[in-house]
Amino acid sequence: METGRYGIHGGQYIPETLMNEIHKIEDTYEYYKNNKDFQDELSQLLNEYAGRPSLLYYAKKMTEDLGGAKVYLKREDLNHTGSHKINNVLGQVLMAKKMGKTRVIAETGAGQHGVATATAAALLGLKCEIFMGKEDTDRQSLNVYRMKLLGAQVHSVTTGTMTLKDAVNEAMREWTKRIDDTLYVLGSVMGPHPFPMIVRDFQSIISKEARKQIFEYEGKLPTAVIACVGGGSNAMGIFYHFINDPVQLIGCEAAGKGVDTALNAATINTGTLGIFHGMKSYFCQDENGQIAPVYSISAGLDYPGIGPEHAHLYDTKRAQYVPITDDEAVEAFEYIAKTEGIICAIESAHAIAYAKKYVPTLSSDDVVIICLSGRGDKDVAAIAKYRGIDIHE
């Protein structure tokens, strides 16, 4: 396969101003990918700072309640900063430092990637600026303050739909203004090559660990792994080391109010092929190729595109992508809290929601791993509001 391409997807559709810089990032990454000192330093950060390896937790009560496959949860919510995002940013910010950069910028939806980037920047001594849609700064104000506490400057983006895609637009615009001292730390397996590859590689530690752990606990491969998908970084992370195994890969997209309505962000289910944000992939768009305003209760999945490798896994039928509505996600959010005592991110609840439907169809010989990509403290107020309860944060 051509570098930077996943079947027909991927590529480098970005302004000329950025091309030399992106090639430099490619070269830098290729160098450090196999550099032992860099990898040792990263491993140390991941283990001693972020708290890896994350647990593969046998969800006994959920297993008994659903009555089907054995359910394991890959507990990315237990990482430092509360989600899988830290896996990628420690790698990228460390790389930024090696490149001599003094400043990082990033987009964020729910705020998880922003918080993680601000954290890594604080730790490694780089300046940090985060771009976040105004709608998201409003619904995730706790994370905004968190980023500020960590020393980052947060830009509330008021252009377009004021959500994740607009935050990416603004981060890209900022990047074209200032590349000498700045690395754009992309948060998902999207954007121009090499970002989909870099982010996937840094996130693939999830499946590297999970594969080893499940062999320890069960002595066999799982029947399926399930993860939520917006841009798709936690899903790519938990899929990656299972791609060549006979394991079903299931991504759960945000269907918002339903795939038969305009209010969803289920890119594979309702989108079409397009070229945007540096990549060829599937996008929610109208009949004239205008990117559609998407909707989900989950700010982290509220994105009109999907990473190019996912698009390829879909094309080749290696993975399937199922839609999960707001209602189903909220119900799953409450379910796993009551059943397992885990308040998970509303993003991850999309994966739980599908597991609730899917696990009962399997037998007790089957094993399912769900990627619990993040913790849900940030979502508590929004879920209360969804249930008609007004709590003051």
Add this chain to the structure above:
Amino acid sequence: MNRIKNAFRNQKAFIAFLTAGDPIPQKTVEYILEMEKAGASLIEIGIPFSDPVAEGPIIQEANLRALKQGITPNQVFDIVQAVRQVSNIPICLMTYLNPVFHYGYERFFQKCQNVGVDGIIIPDCPFEESHEVKDISKKYQVHFIHMIAPTSKERVLQIAKEAQGFIYLVSSMGVTGVRESFSSNLSAIVNTIRSVTDTPVAVGFGIHSPEQVQKISQIADGIIVGSAIVDIIKIYGENAHQPLHQYVKKMIND
């Protein structure tokens, strides 16, 4: 015959950009003709896109205003067709790759040829990805305008060798929008370009004053003015004819 070279014949080209459908399609036609009367030698028409990542706030807002009017690529072709009834001014379309991809490359460029479009500028389609449209645009005699940036370095030669129509030299880092200073290496880049091609070089991004036109004209074959024009249209809405005429004239003559 492609008209772009006419813009550079015996003169420094003044390339005027405006966003199609802002404020309404009929006005776009009138403003193009008005700017031609004032001395513009090439018109760059923006097909609005929902997420114009290479644009600063002024052109972003124009895109959104036009999209709110429901402007479609077909209406933009209608605009070109209306201009062509009365004018032979060279016309380039400027847009992002997705609307073109979605329209269908073959269908898009065939339509360009039919209505009389001479060139296409796609800021999110760099040299490496120009395979997307290059052969098809050539088939329909629409020049694919390459961009070169202050950061292009060794890429300048590679791109310049492939150039057709004119080369769009980006004046400085960042997105479109009015600014006061430009990259210090423009003149060196132009010299590099001229070592391998006769294709004219026009400089764009940020140019808004006659003094800047003077300065840039000393090193390049043309200048591109976008945000300053779009800003006039924003201020005067459907009555921008005179202000546009005066502005373009002032930029060329002062």
